[in-house]
Amino acid sequence: MEIHSTILIDRKGRLHWARSGGEPFGDMDFLVKQIERMEKSGAGSDSYAAEIEQWRRDSERDLTSDDGWLTVAGLEWLEEGQAVAGLAPGMTFTLRRGRVFLNENGAERPLAPDNTGNPDRITSGSRTILAIQRGPRTGLRIRDRDSKFRREFTGMKWYPVDPKWRVEAKWQPYAKPVERLIDSAGGIQQKLTASGIAEFTLGGAMHRLEAIAEPGKLFFVFKDATARTATYPGGRFLYTALPEGARVVLDFNRAENPPCAFTPYATCPLAPARNHLAVSIEAGEKRYHD
Secondary structure (H helix, E strand, C coil), X not given: CCCCEEEEXXXXXXXXXXXXXXXXXXXXXXXXXXXXXXXXXXXXXXXXXXXXXXXXXHXXXXXXCCCCHHHEEEEEECCCCCEEECCCCCEEEEEXXXXXXXXXXXXXXXXXXXXXXXXXXXXXXXXXXXXXXECCEEEEEEEECCCHHHHCCCCCCECCCCHHHEEEEEEEEEEEEEEEEEEECCCEEEEEEEEEEEEEEECCEEEEEEEEEECCEEEEEEECHHHHCCCCCCCEEEEECCCECCEEEEEXXXXXXXXXXCCCCCCCECCCHHHECCCCCCCCECCCCC
């Protein structure tokens, strides 16, 4: 972002600034505030591009780590009373009354699922097994540090960083949280809590995205016109800082693929119809399998 302007002095010695055409536009206080905002955000500068590139490297490091999404190598949905063996030597997993129990060499104990925030992780060789809860369904997620997805990973693909895709939106919070039932990968639905709407302008048109509330941040699941050919068909994720008053910044250079772009065993929320955008957002992460 650049400001092309001329400094003017009126008959009373006051400083003003004008755009390149020479027409007076505002006073110096306004110009200083605009420059301070640009410097604070880093938008339009080499430091901004470097920050985004570092964030992208960090994202790939997390994805390929020992507990990254590329290690998710299996998912077993359980039915009441069903016993699953063969996932690890000497272990059987059983669902009873909505809880998963582990029987290991004759000793049985319940497993805390992932929605408790502190799930039990059962390790056997390169595998880690944990119980997951998605709405009314309970399953076993299998992670494998030596998974095919991790071994054959070819790298994340991105659009070039462009500050024009960092947009300021008007934040419209809901009077109270709204529960949404969101379709997710794997044919399940998840109950998520929406906290408000971000309204912004792109391509000369007004757009709106509904945000999901998360601790200390906002979470957007959106789909734009690039999903037809260039980005993940189910939509992309965008995390932002919490709004500052009536303003929230949406930086689409940070738009990222959901985990289900890399493994078929993830249970990602898909972009709901209300978050489908007609505009092409040629920013952020591109389609992985292309």
